[in-house]
Structure formats: C-alpha cells, structure tokens
Amino acid sequence: xxxxxxxxxxxxxxxxxxxxxxxxxxxxxxxxxxxxxxxxxxxxxxxxxxxxxxxxxxxxxxxxxxxxxxxxxxxxxxxxxxxxxxxxxxxxxxxxxxxxxxxxxxxxxxxxxxxxxxxxxxxxxxxxxxxxxxxxxxxxxxxxxxxxxxxxxxxxxxxxxxxxxxxxxxxxxxxxxxxxxxxxxxxxxxxxxxxxxxxxxxxxxxxxxxxxxxxxxxxxxxxxxxxxxxxxxxxxxxxxxxxxxxxxxxxxxxxxxxxxxxxxxxxxxxxxxxxxxxxxxxxxxxxxxxxxxxxxxxxxxxxxxxxxxxxxxxxxxxxxxxxxxxxxxxxxxxxxxxxxxxxxxxxxxxxxxxxxxxxxxxxxxxxxxxxxxxxxxxxxxxxxxx
Amino acid sequence: xxxxxxxxxxxxxxxxxxxxxxxxxxxxxxxxxxxxxxxxxxxxxxxxxxxxxxxxxxxxxxxxxxxxxxxxxxxxxxxxxxxxxxxxxxxxxxxxxxxxxxxxxxxxxxxxxxxxxxxxxxxxxxxxxxxxxxxxxxxxxxxxxxxxxxxxxxxxxxxxxxxxxxxxxxxxxxxxxxxxxxxxxxxxxxxxxxxxxxxxxxxxxxxxxxxxxxxxxxxxxxxxxxxxxxxxxxxxxxxxxxxxxxxxxxxxxxxxxxxxxxxxxxxxxxxxxxxxxxxxxxxxxxxxxxxxxxxxxxxxxxxxxxxxxxxxxxxxxxxxxxxxxxx
Numbered sequence: 001x002x003x004x005x006x007x008x009x010x011x012x013x014x015x016x017x018x019x020x021x022x023x024x025x026x027x028x029x030x031x032x033x034x035x036x037x038x039x040x041x042x043x044x045x046x047x048x049x050x051x052x053x054x055x056x057x058x059x060x061x062x063x064x065x066x067x068x069x070x071x072x073x074x075x076x077x078x079x080x081x082x083x084x085x086x087x088x089x090x091x092x093x094x095x096x097x098x099x100x101x102x103x104x105x106x107x108x109x110x111x112x113x114x115x116x117x118x119x120x121x122x123x124x125x126x127x128x129x130x131x132x133x134x135x136x137x138x139x140x141x142x143x144x145x146x147x148x149x150x151x152x153x154x155x156x157x158x159x160x161x162x163x164x165x166x167x168x169x170x171x172x173x174x175x176x177x178x179x180x181x182x183x184x185x186x187x188x189x190x191x192x193x194x195x196x197x198x199x200x201x202x203x204x205x206x207x208x209x210x211x212x213x214x215x216x217x218x219x220x221x222x223x224x225x226x227x228x229x230x231x232x233x234x235x236x237x238x239x240x241x242x243x244x245x246x247x248x249x250x251x252x253x254x255x256x257x258x259x260x261x262x263x264x265x266x267x268x269x270x271x272x273x274x275x276x277x278x279x280x281x282x283x284x285x286x287x288x289x290x291x292x293x294x295x296x297x298x299x300x301x302x303x304x305x306x307x308x309x310x311x312x313x314x315x316x317x318x319x320x321x322x323x324x325x326x327x328x329x330x331x332x333x334x335x336x337x338x339x340x341x342x343x344x345x346x347x348x349x350x351x352x353x354x355x356x357x358x359x360x361x362x363x364x365x366x367x368x369x370x371x372x373x374x375x376x377x378x379x380x381x382x383x384x385x386x
Numbered sequence: 387x388x389x390x391x392x393x394x395x396x397x398x399x400x401x402x403x404x405x406x407x408x409x410x411x412x413x414x415x416x417x418x419x420x421x422x423x424x425x426x427x428x429x430x431x432x433x434x435x436x437x438x439x440x441x442x443x444x445x446x447x448x449x450x451x452x453x454x455x456x457x458x459x460x461x462x463x464x465x466x467x468x469x470x471x472x473x474x475x476x477x478x479x480x481x482x483x484x485x486x487x488x489x490x491x492x493x494x495x496x497x498x499x500x501x502x503x504x505x506x507x508x509x510x511x512x513x514x515x516x517x518x519x520x521x522x523x524x525x526x527x528x529x530x531x532x533x534x535x536x537x538x539x540x541x542x543x544x545x546x547x548x549x550x551x552x553x554x555x556x557x558x559x560x561x562x563x564x565x566x567x568x569x570x571x572x573x574x575x576x577x578x579x580x581x582x583x584x585x586x587x588x589x590x591x592x593x594x595x596x597x598x599x600x601x602x603x604x605x606x607x608x609x610x611x612x613x614x615x616x617x618x619x620x621x622x623x624x625x626x627x628x629x630x631x632x633x634x635x636x637x638x639x640x641x642x643x644x645x646x647x648x649x650x651x652x653x654x655x656x657x658x659x660x661x662x663x664x665x666x667x668x669x670x671x672x673x674x675x676x677x678x679x680x681x682x683x684x685x686x687x688x689x690x691x692x693x694x695x696x697x698x699x700x701x702x703x704x705x706x707x708x709x710x711x712x713x
Contacts, residue, residue, distance in 0.1 A: 018548055023560065030564045139638065139690035141645040141662065144683040147669045155673075317550075324555030328646055332669075342556060343650055346563050354560070362551040 077352035103260035115272025137266035316372030445699020448692035459506035468497035470504035515575035524586025532594025562652025627704030
C-alpha cells in the first residue's frame with residue numbers, strides 16, 4: 001500500500017512537469033502582459049523595469065527554466081503587478097479547498113444516499129423525482145443556477161427572515177418542504193408505509209414552521225439580519241465570538257456549496273443508482289437473500305459495497321470538473337480563490353499565477369485519483385495494491 | 387429483438403406448394419386458419435436499434451422538441467422583423483415581453499427574441515462541431531492505442547492522462563484567451579474539442595482492446611486484411627453504439643461548457659452572441675428585468691435536457707440486453 005502510493009506519487013512528478021511546460025508555453029504566447037504600460041504616456045521607465053522584473057527580455061524556454069528553478073525552491077515568481085504569487089496562492093488555496101471539499105462531501109453523501117434509495121425503490125415516486133432533479137441539475141449551467149439561488153435562496157429568504165410572516169405562499173413553501181422530507185422518510189427503510197409518510201410530512205411541516213419562528217426570534221435581536229450572504233467567503237472586518245464567526249462563515253458558504261454540489265450530486269446519484277441496480281440483480285445478492293440475511297444487511301453489506309466501486313472511479317475522474325465548477329462558482333459569489341487567481345492571471349497574461357493555479361489543481365486531481373485507487377482496493381477484495 | 391408475426395405454418399406451406407400441381411388446380415389455401423403458427427422474423431442489428439429507439443417514449447419526445455427548437459433557431463430569424471444586430475431606439479430598450487418583442491428587449495435595445503434565437507443557433511452549431519471533432523479525434527486516438535497496444539498505447543494514454551489532470555475549463559479558457567477577439571465557431575469548437583476528446587478515446591480504447599482478440603479479427607488478419615481495413619471495416623462498426631452515445635452526450639456537455647467559457651470571457655464575443663453569453667451579460671439584470679435572464683437560460687436547459695434524454699434512449703437502444711424485458 002505504502003509502496004503503491006509512493007510509486008504513484010513519483011509517476012505524478014513527470015506528469016506535473018509536462019503539464020507545466022504545456023501551460024507555460026500556451027500562456028506565455030497568449031497575450032501581452034505589458035499592454036497597460038505600453039499605452040501609458042511616459043511609461044518607458046516603468047515598462048523597462050517590468051520587463052526586467054518578469055524576465056520578458058528572455059525567450060520562452062529560458063523563462064521556463066527560470067520558473068522551474070524558482071518553483072523547486074518554493075518561489076512561484078511575481079504576478080503582473082509585481083506582487084509575489086506565493087502568499088496569494090496560499091490564501092486562495094485554502095478558500096477554494098474549503099469550498100471544494102465541502103461540496104464534494106455533500107454531493108457524495110447525498111448522491112450515494114439518493115442513488116441507493118432510488119435503486120432499491122425503483123420506479124417509485126421517489127425514484128422518478130430523483131431522476132427528474134438529477135437530469136435537471138445536469139442540464140443547468142452552473143452560473144445560471146447560482147444566480148437563481150442568490151435570488152431565491154438568499155435575498156428573498158433574508159427578506160422573509162427579516163420580517164417573518166406566514167403568508168399563504170410562505171406557509172405553502174414550508175409545508176411543501178415538510179411534505180417532501182416526510183415523503184422521503186416514509187419511502188426509505190424496509191417497509192414503505194403511508195402512515196409513516198403522512199406522519200413524517202406532518203412532523204416536517206411542524207418542524208418547518210418551528211424553525212422559521214426560531215430563526216425569526218434569533219434574528220430579531222441580532223446586529224445583522226442577513227443570514228445568508230451572497231458575496232465573498234466572510235463578512236469583511238467581522239468580529240465576534242467564535243460561534244458568531246462560525247455562523248458568519250456558514251452563512252457565506254452555504255450557497256456556493258449548494259451550487260457546486262448540485263451538479264456532482266446529479267451525476268453521482270445516477271451512477272450509484274445504475275451500479276446499484278446492477279448489483280441488486282446479481283447472483284450473489286440472490287444467494288445472500290436466500291440465506292435469510294435481512295434485507296437491510298443484503299443491501300448495505302452485499303450490494304452497496306460492490307456498487308461503490310464504479311462510483312469511486314467516477315468521483316475521482318470528476319474532481320477536475322468540480323475544480324472547473326469552482327472557478328465559475330467563485331466568480332459568481334465574488335470569492336477570491338483559485339478561480340480568480342486563474343482568471344485574472346489569464347486576463348493579464350500572467351504566466352506565474354496561471355501556473356500556480358495549475359500546479360495546485362493538477363496535484364489535487366492526481367491525489368484524488370490515488371485516493372480512488374486506494375478506495376478501490378478497500379472495496380474490492382480481488383484488487384491488491386502492490 | 388424478436389418479433390412475433392403470424393405466418394402460414396410449415397404444413398400449410400408444403401400443401402400450398404404442392405397444391406397447384408396435383409390437386410386439380412384447387413389453388414393455394416387461404417392463409418387464415420386454425421393451423422397457423424408463430425414464426426420469428428429476422429431483423430438486422432441496425433433495424434433492431436432503430437426500433438428500440440423509436441419505442442423509447444421520452445427519447446422520441448425529446449428528439450421532437452430538439453428538432454423543433456433547432457428548426458426555430460435556424461428558420462425563424464430568416465423572416466423575423468428584427469435582426470440580432472439591430473439596435474432599437476432608446477425608447478424601446480428595456481421593454482417587457484410583448485407581442486412586438488416576445489422576449490422583451492435588453493438595455494442596449496436588442497430584440498431579445500432575435501438574440502436568443504441567434505444564441506441558440508451559435509450554441510448548437512458550436513456544440514455539433516465539438517461533438518463531431520471530439521469523436522473523430524477520440525476514435526483515432528482510442529483505436530490506435532487499443533489496436534496497436536505497445537508503445538503507441540503507452541504514449542497516447544499517458545498523454546490523455548496528462549490532459550485529464552488539467553481541469554477542462556482551464557484548458558479551454560487558456561486556449562480561448564489565445565484566440566481572443568475572434569469569435570469564430572470553428573475556433574471555439576476547436577478549443578472545446580481539445581478538452582473533450584479524452585473520454586471518447588478511453589471508451590474506444592477499451593472496446594478495441596477486447597475486440598482485437600476476437601475470432602473475427604483473427605480471421606480477417608489471416609485472410610490478409612491490412613491494419614487499416616481491420617480497424618475501420620471490422621472493429622469500428624462494433625463500437626458504433628458507445629461511440630454514438632458518447633458523441634450525443636458530448637453535444638449537451640459542449641453547450642454547457644460553451645456557456646461557461648462565454649461566462650469567463652473566453653468564448654463567443656459581442657456583437658455576436660450565444661446562449662451562455664446572453665445569460666452571462668444579463669445576470670445582473672435579474673432583479674429588475676428577469677426576462678433577459680430566464681429565456682436564454684431555460685433554452686439552454688431545454689436543449690441540454692433533451693439531448694441527454696436522447697443519449698439515454700440511444701444507450702438503451704444499443705444495449706443488446708434490452709431485447710429481454712426491461713428490468
């Protein structure tokens with residue numbers, strides 16, 4: 001296992017090296033980082049200084065060699081404004097990682113749960129509903145969905161929370177959510193029962209109204225009334241107790257996470273459903289059933305575990321797409337993360353920032369692929385890593 | 387798919403064949419009768435696929451909707467009174483949807499209906515080019531790697547892995563900024579193809595790896611067929627199913643990626659437009675003039691959704707297991 005991971009990491013080095021050359025050449029030839037300076041009057045001295053600073057008087061291969069020498073020592077060079085990239089990168093990396101990992105976690109958990117339930121309860125209302133939403137999310141442009149969320153999940157919700165009143169629309173929305181949750185709970189488990197669904201719906205409705213009222217009381221006396229924020233990863237200059245700060249973080253994180261998780265969720269749940277249907281009709285599941293093992297155990301221990309194998313590969317492959325989604329999501333929600341590092345880097349034809357983005361994301365993609373292989377070996381006893 | 391059809395039974399056929407000769411010209415027996423039997427009608431592989439696809443209700447509805455949308459996008463602009471480039475007088479800008487402007491007008495004074503149709507045109511055009519291009523490159527790479535194996539396989543697949551480590555949007559945006567200023571469909575499609583061919587290549591390689599060991603390939607090789615002939619005439623027709631499915635799904639993904647590309651400013655450029663660019667430029671207008679945002683966005687969803695359903699239908703149609711009852 002240790003040998004396997006080490007070998008994979010060693011193989012990753014030439015891949016990263018080649019990828020950096022590829023992107024360096026592309027970006028270095030893309031545009032003119034001095035465009036602003038050239039048009040400025042009396043900018044000759046500044047222009048010369050900038051050329052010196054960014055080594056633009058040298059050829060592209062020479063600049064690449066300079067870059068890689070610095071990179072090995074941990075120096076990522078300076079961006080188009082002459083600011084070192086490294087501190088920017090560290091900040092951006094943690095911002096983005098927080099978002100991406102939260103979204104990946106949410107989408108895997110929900111995707112697996114929904115996928116398994118819709119496979120076990122194939123052709124039920126739950127299955128059709130999950131399928132519909134999966135296809136819908138999959139067909140939606142990320143930023144379109146993000147703008148809708150901003151409007152309905154944040155601005156309208158905050159307005160409502162600032163002055164909670166149970167109008168017919170508000171009440172029916174709460175009732176609808178409660179009903180959905182109730183039906184969901186009624187549909188899982190070993191026996192479906194209408195009574196449980198109804199009970200769940202009623203409890204959901206009550207809980208919805210209760211939570212609404214609680215939020216109202218909580219936010220009446222609070223110094224800010226905007227629960228869910230649409231701009232940036234935190235309120236600038238916000239000071240408060242630990243819990244207040246955590247609340248602030250959460251309020252800022254919720255919408256970007258939902259945006260990013262929605263699409264991956266759609267794909268994972270479809271994958272999990274298909275793979276689960278496959279295993280559920282296999283011989284060893286029938287054997288397990290005929291041995292008299294309880295249905296729960298059959299599903300969780302025999303079918304679910306095997307069904308995870310194709311999904312694990314897909315999650316790893318999909319990680320690049322999640323990073324791409326993060327670029328868009330961060331732009332929409334005005335987060336200063338890897339996305340803005342990359343995009344401003346591209347717009348300024350600033351090789352160093354783009355490469356910093358590339359090295360981090362490519363490393364993450366590779367790490368995720370190794371994790372998938374490890375998960376593979378854990379899930380499938382036929383596979384050994386050595 | 388085995389189709390059960392009523393046919394005259396063998397006994398009857400025999401009698402009929404002899405009938406004219408020795409039965410005093412009594413003529414053939416009527417086809418109907420209690421002795422009829424059931425026979426199996428032979429169908430070719432492609433006939434079966436087409437039949438299965440036509441029976442897939444959701445896919446057929448989706449196909450109809452998609453054809454209607456595409457027809458509207460390409461035909462209506464020919465006689466619609468506003469061009470997508472026309473800028474209306476200031477008094478007419480920011481108009482709500484009405485009979486003269488079904489989708490309203492934007493801040494500059496474009497007729498949104500004309501703009502949306504033009505956007506759909508460009509998006510569909512680019513997506514189709516991407517799908518065709520990615521399939522061609524993917525098949526060439528995958529077939530070479532899977533058929534020849536050895537160093538060709540190693541080199542091509544390592545290169546595929548290399549491209550896969552860079553997020554697709556990052557590649558597309560980097561290349562997209564190279565061609566900035568030029569909004570030609572061909573160039574944008576080429577940029578997207580650079581990020582799309584890998585999955586097709588992997589699928590095709592996998593199929594080739596298993597098919598090249600089959601007896602019919604060995605037979606072809608024994609009878610002296612060249613590698614090219616074996617690849618294109620013998621193996622490729624067997625992977626047409628996964629290929630078509632991948633190509634179809636690539637169309638939907640290409641439309642979505644193109645919208646993302648236009649959103650970050652590396653795709654289609656003003657004054658021309660695409661659905662993605664329309665949504666991107668109008669996202670801030672959402673609170674005050676929601677019609678600028680809703681129509682292009684919904685159109686993207688309709689197109690992507692229908693294509694995905696068609697892809698699903700095709701996958702079911704190409705799946706030989708589907709001859710049995712659907713589980």
